[in-house]
Amino acid sequence: MSTTINRQIHLVSRPQGEATASNFKLVEAAVPELKDGQVLVRNHFLSLDPYMRGRMNESKSYAAAQPLDAVMIGGTAGEVVASKNPHFAVGDKVVGMAGWQEYQLVDADQRGVLQKVDTTHVPLSAYLGPVGMPGVTGWYGLTQIIAPKAGETVVVSAASGAVGSVVGQLAKARGCRAVGLAGGADKCAYVVDELGFDACIDYKEHKDLKSLSGALKAACPDGIDGYFENVGGMILDAVMLRSNAFSRMAFCGMISGYNGEPIPMLNPSLILVNRMKLEGFIVSEHMELWPQALKELGTAVATGKLKYRETIAQGIASAPEAFLGLLKGKNFGKQLVKLV
Amino acid sequence: MSTTINRQIHLVSRPQGEATASNFKLVEAAVPELKDGQVLVRNHFLSLDPYMRGRMNESKSYAAAQPLDAVMIGGTAGEVVASKNPHFAVGDKVVGMAGWQEYQLVDADQRGVLQKVDTTHVPLSAYLGPVGMPGVTGWYGLTQIIAPKAGETVVVSAASGAVGSVVGQLAKARGCRAVGLAGGADKCAYVVDELGFDACIDYKEHKDLKSLSGALKAACPDGIDGYFENVGGMILDAVMLRSNAFSRMAFCGMISGYNGEPIPMLNPSLILVNRMKLEGFIVSEHMELWPQALKELGTAVATGKLKYRETIAQGIASAPEAFLGLLKGKNFGKQLVKLV
The missing domain is CATH 3.40.50.720 (NAD(P)-binding Rossmann-like Domain)
Structure with a gap:
C-alpha cells in the first residue's frame, strides 16, 4: 500500500493583535498504518468558526489554548476510507473533530470521537452548520x-x-x-x-x-x-x-x-x-441537550423550514485565508473548507 | 382636639450631579381629621436607603421619579395613635411607606399599605432593616x-x-x-x-x-x-x-x-x-417570597443569630444630611432617622 500524504495546517505562532496568515503553516505528514480499533477518515469538509480565534491566544479562556506546532482544532465531516473497527465501515459518513487536515486516523472506540450521520435528507456539510x-x-x-x-x-x-x-x-x-x-x-x-x-x-x-x-x-x-x-x-x-x-x-x-x-x-x-x-x-458543556436540539434542527433542515447558506473555500491550503476572512465578516453564512 | 403639626421633608429640586441639602425642604402641614377607615400613625423611625437617590432623578429607572414638592418616599415604622379602622387599634406597632414625615394619615383598608408587626422579640427598628x-x-x-x-x-x-x-x-x-x-x-x-x-x-x-x-x-x-x-x-x-x-x-x-x-x-x-x-x-417585584424570607430573617434576629448595626440620626430635620452621608458611606450599618 502506497503511503497516503496528509496535508495539515499547524498553528506556528500566536497573534500579536490581529491574526495573520504567518501564524499558520502547511505541513505534510504520512498517514500511519491502521491498528486494531482504528478508523481512517477522509475529511470532506472542515468547519471554520469564530471560537478558534480565542484558542489561538495564550490568555485565560474557557478552553485550553491551541498548542503551537500542532494541527489547528476544528470540526470536520467526511467518509470512512479504511476501518479496523467493527462499528465503522468504509463508506460511512461521519463527523468528528479532526482539525485542519485532510485525513484523520482515529481510535474510534473512544466515546463521541466520531459520529455516524445520515445524509439521506440532510447534506453532509449541514452537520457542521445548522445540524451541528x-x-x-x-x-x-x-x-x-x-x-x-x-x-x-x-x-x-x-x-x-x-x-x-x-x-x-x-x-x-x-x-x-x-x-x-x-x-x-x-x-x-x-x-x-x-x-x-x-x-x-x-x-x-x-x-x-x-x-x-x-x-x-x-x-x-x-x-x-x-x-x-x-x-x-x-x-x-x-x-x-x-x-x-x-x-x-x-x-x-x-x-x-x-x-x-x-x-x-x-x-x-x-x-x-x-x-x-x-x-x-x-x-x-450541555451535551445532554444535543439530541433534543439536533432532532428539531435536523427535521427543520430536512423539511426545508430551516434555511442556511455556506461560503466554501477550496482545498486545505485555503483554510488560513478563509479563517482570517471569517474574522472580518467576509463570509456569507457558514464558512467551510472543501477538501475533496 | 388641637391641631397636630406634621413636619415633612419635600424634594424641591433635582440634583445636578451630587445631591445636596438644597434639594430638600422642611415643610409643616396640619394633620387632617380622621375619616372612617383611616388610621393615624406616628412614625418612630424613618428608613434611609440608597435607592432613594435614583428616585430623585428625572431619568428612566424601574420606578417613577419622586415628584417635586411632595414628601420624599421611604419606609417607616411607628405606632397607631388614632384609628377609625376596625383592624387597627391605638398602640399597634406598624410598618408602612409614609415617607419622610412625622405622621401618616392612611386609608388602612388598602391592602399592604400598613402592616402590624410584633415587637416582642424583634425591635421595631429591625423591621426597617434585617427583617424588612x-x-x-x-x-x-x-x-x-x-x-x-x-x-x-x-x-x-x-x-x-x-x-x-x-x-x-x-x-x-x-x-x-x-x-x-x-x-x-x-x-x-x-x-x-x-x-x-x-x-x-x-x-x-x-x-x-x-x-x-x-x-x-x-x-x-x-x-x-x-x-x-x-x-x-x-x-x-x-x-x-x-x-x-x-x-x-x-x-x-x-x-x-x-x-x-x-x-x-x-x-x-x-x-x-x-x-x-x-x-x-x-x-x-417578588412579594410572593417575602413571607418565606421574613420568617427566616425574623427568627434569626430574634435568636441573635443575625446581627445588625444601626446609625441613628435624631429628628426629621436631620434626614437630608443623614441621607447625603449615607450616599458617601458615612453611615455604619442601617441608616435610620428617629422621630420620637
Missing part, C-alpha cells in the same frame, strides 16, 4: 437562556452567520418578532428575504451609538426582550439601551474583542434598572 | 440568584450595610466562605469580628484595579462563585477578574454611578469566558 455545533449553539441560547414567549422581540447579531441565522428562524417559529444585525445590504436582504426575519439592520451604516440605537428603536417598536450576543462592543451597548424590563441576553461570542483590549460595556447599571439576565454559555 | 426591605433584598439575591452551595465563596460589597451584612451572614449559615468589601478599617473589623465573615477588604486601601484584584485573590483563594453587587465601578471589575466558571452575580445596587455618567464594565467578555450569570432584581 453552530445550530445547537443557536438553539441552546434561544431556548434555554432567552426562552422567548410568542409576541416577544428577539434580536441577534451576526444574523446571516451559521449561528445567528438559526436563532432568528427558531425565534420566528416560536411566534416572535426576529430582528437581525448584519454587515452590508446584501447580508441584510438575505436575512429578511430568504431567512424570513422581520427586519435586519446593517450595522455598517451606523457609526455611533445614537444612530444604531435609533435604528434598533425603529426595528423594535416594542423594545427588545431577548438578545443573542455574537459580537459585543457598540452593538451590545445599543441593544442594552433598547432592552425591556426582564429581558434576557445569551452571550455566545464577542468577536469584536478577540484581537486585543477588552471592549467595555458602557452602562452596566441597565442590568439593574431593567432587571436583566445576562448569561454566557459554551454549547459543548 | 433590606433584609429581604439580601435574602432574595443570595438565595434566588446566587443560590450558593456549601463550600462556595460569596463576595458582597457594602458588607457592613443593611443589605450586605445580611448577605454575608446568610451565606455563612449556608456553609459558604463569606468575603466582604467595606470602606475603612473599623467597618472591616466589624464585618469580620462581629458579623463573622471570613474576610473583609477595605476598598479604600486599593487605588487601582490591580491592587484590588490582588486583595480579592488573597481573600478568595478558590475564586469567587457568587457576588452580591451593591456598588458597581472598579469593585465590579475586580470581582469579575476573580470570578469562577459558572459564577453568579446578583445586581442589587450600583451606588457608585448614581451621581452622573454611567460607569462602564471593563471586560464584559468575561461573562462568556466564565459562563457567568448576571441578574438584576428589585425586591418589591
Whole structure:
C-alpha cells in the first residue's frame, strides 16, 4: 500500500493583535498504518468558526489554548476510507473533530470521537452548520437562556452567520418578532428575504451609538426582550439601551474583542434598572441537550423550514485565508473548507 | 382636639450631579381629621436607603421619579395613635411607606399599605432593616440568584450595610466562605469580628484595579462563585477578574454611578469566558417570597443569630444630611432617622 500524504495546517505562532496568515503553516505528514480499533477518515469538509480565534491566544479562556506546532482544532465531516473497527465501515459518513487536515486516523472506540450521520435528507456539510455545533449553539441560547414567549422581540447579531441565522428562524417559529444585525445590504436582504426575519439592520451604516440605537428603536417598536450576543462592543451597548424590563441576553461570542483590549460595556447599571439576565454559555458543556436540539434542527433542515447558506473555500491550503476572512465578516453564512 | 403639626421633608429640586441639602425642604402641614377607615400613625423611625437617590432623578429607572414638592418616599415604622379602622387599634406597632414625615394619615383598608408587626422579640427598628426591605433584598439575591452551595465563596460589597451584612451572614449559615468589601478599617473589623465573615477588604486601601484584584485573590483563594453587587465601578471589575466558571452575580445596587455618567464594565467578555450569570432584581417585584424570607430573617434576629448595626440620626430635620452621608458611606450599618 502506497503511503497516503496528509496535508495539515499547524498553528506556528500566536497573534500579536490581529491574526495573520504567518501564524499558520502547511505541513505534510504520512498517514500511519491502521491498528486494531482504528478508523481512517477522509475529511470532506472542515468547519471554520469564530471560537478558534480565542484558542489561538495564550490568555485565560474557557478552553485550553491551541498548542503551537500542532494541527489547528476544528470540526470536520467526511467518509470512512479504511476501518479496523467493527462499528465503522468504509463508506460511512461521519463527523468528528479532526482539525485542519485532510485525513484523520482515529481510535474510534473512544466515546463521541466520531459520529455516524445520515445524509439521506440532510447534506453532509449541514452537520457542521445548522445540524451541528453552530445550530445547537443557536438553539441552546434561544431556548434555554432567552426562552422567548410568542409576541416577544428577539434580536441577534451576526444574523446571516451559521449561528445567528438559526436563532432568528427558531425565534420566528416560536411566534416572535426576529430582528437581525448584519454587515452590508446584501447580508441584510438575505436575512429578511430568504431567512424570513422581520427586519435586519446593517450595522455598517451606523457609526455611533445614537444612530444604531435609533435604528434598533425603529426595528423594535416594542423594545427588545431577548438578545443573542455574537459580537459585543457598540452593538451590545445599543441593544442594552433598547432592552425591556426582564429581558434576557445569551452571550455566545464577542468577536469584536478577540484581537486585543477588552471592549467595555458602557452602562452596566441597565442590568439593574431593567432587571436583566445576562448569561454566557459554551454549547459543548450541555451535551445532554444535543439530541433534543439536533432532532428539531435536523427535521427543520430536512423539511426545508430551516434555511442556511455556506461560503466554501477550496482545498486545505485555503483554510488560513478563509479563517482570517471569517474574522472580518467576509463570509456569507457558514464558512467551510472543501477538501475533496 | 388641637391641631397636630406634621413636619415633612419635600424634594424641591433635582440634583445636578451630587445631591445636596438644597434639594430638600422642611415643610409643616396640619394633620387632617380622621375619616372612617383611616388610621393615624406616628412614625418612630424613618428608613434611609440608597435607592432613594435614583428616585430623585428625572431619568428612566424601574420606578417613577419622586415628584417635586411632595414628601420624599421611604419606609417607616411607628405606632397607631388614632384609628377609625376596625383592624387597627391605638398602640399597634406598624410598618408602612409614609415617607419622610412625622405622621401618616392612611386609608388602612388598602391592602399592604400598613402592616402590624410584633415587637416582642424583634425591635421595631429591625423591621426597617434585617427583617424588612433590606433584609429581604439580601435574602432574595443570595438565595434566588446566587443560590450558593456549601463550600462556595460569596463576595458582597457594602458588607457592613443593611443589605450586605445580611448577605454575608446568610451565606455563612449556608456553609459558604463569606468575603466582604467595606470602606475603612473599623467597618472591616466589624464585618469580620462581629458579623463573622471570613474576610473583609477595605476598598479604600486599593487605588487601582490591580491592587484590588490582588486583595480579592488573597481573600478568595478558590475564586469567587457568587457576588452580591451593591456598588458597581472598579469593585465590579475586580470581582469579575476573580470570578469562577459558572459564577453568579446578583445586581442589587450600583451606588457608585448614581451621581452622573454611567460607569462602564471593563471586560464584559468575561461573562462568556466564565459562563457567568448576571441578574438584576428589585425586591418589591417578588412579594410572593417575602413571607418565606421574613420568617427566616425574623427568627434569626430574634435568636441573635443575625446581627445588625444601626446609625441613628435624631429628628426629621436631620434626614437630608443623614441621607447625603449615607450616599458617601458615612453611615455604619442601617441608616435610620428617629422621630420620637
